[in-house]
Amino acid sequence: MRIGxxxxxxxxxxxxxxxxxxxxxxxGKAGQAALRELEAALLALPDKRLIAHKxxxxxxxxxxxxxxAKHKGRDVVxxxxxxxxxxxxxxxxxxxDGDGEMEEIGMELxxxxxxxxxxxxxxxxxxxxxxxVTCEGPYRxxxxxxxVWVPISPEERYSRVLxxxxxxxxxxxx
Numbered sequence: 001m002r003i004g005x006x007x008x009x010x011x012x013x014x015x016x017x018x019x020x021x022x023x024x025x026x027x028g029k030a031g032q033a034a035l036r037e038l039e040a041a042l043l044a045l046p047d048k049r050l051i052a053h054k055x056x057x058x059x060x061x062x063x064x065x066x067x068x069a070k071h072k073g074r075d076v077v078x079x080x081x082x083x084x085x086x087x088x089x090x091x092x093x094x095x096x097d098g099d100g101e102m103e104e105i106g107m108e109l110x111x112x113x114x115x116x117x118x119x120x121x122x123x124x125x126x127x128x129x130x131x132x133v134t135c136e137g138p139y140r141x142x143x144x145x146x147x148v149w150v151p152i153s154p155e156e157r158y159s160r161v162l163x164x165x166x167x168x169x170x171x172x173x174x
Contacts (some may be wrong), residue, residue, distance in 0.1 A: 025114035034111040041071030042162045049154035052124045064123040064161050065102045068109050127160040
């Protein structure tokens with residue numbers, strides 16, 4: 001995961017406070033402007049698909065932050081190859097991701113920190129897959145039902161991220 005928080009709270013309600021700050025940042029003037037730009041970037045993608053857990057893959061597919069970088073004229077494939085070359089790797093590897101860097105890249109592209117963090121969370125965590133109940137039967141509690149994790153397709157991730165971005169935008173233009 002490439003987002004900058006731990007799920008363990010140092011004090012009760014810490015995660016709720018963090019999420020509240022994210023919401024306020026998204027609703028602010030700078031957050032709304034960043035999301036409008038992200039919406040335009042997503043709509044401009046030639047292939048309506050988003051990947052998770054890395055900025056770009058060897059086929060040139062990008063995550064939400066990668067789409068924004070591409071929209072702003074950055075060659076994300078060349079930048080990734082350059083970064084890999086700096087550490088002595090001459091090819092894309094599925095094990096290499098942008099751990100901890102996507103938030104910073106979002107900030108470089110003009111996003112407020114918490115908006116960038118939330119976009120990464122939505123792209124990589126929230127819209128990463130779903131639990132499906134695997135069998136039928138009489139269970140006493142919903143938590144007892146056996147479940148299996150099913151990842152979603154890049155096309156479905158694109159649809160969900162775009163819908164989330166559009167849902168966060170205020171109807172009145174700022």
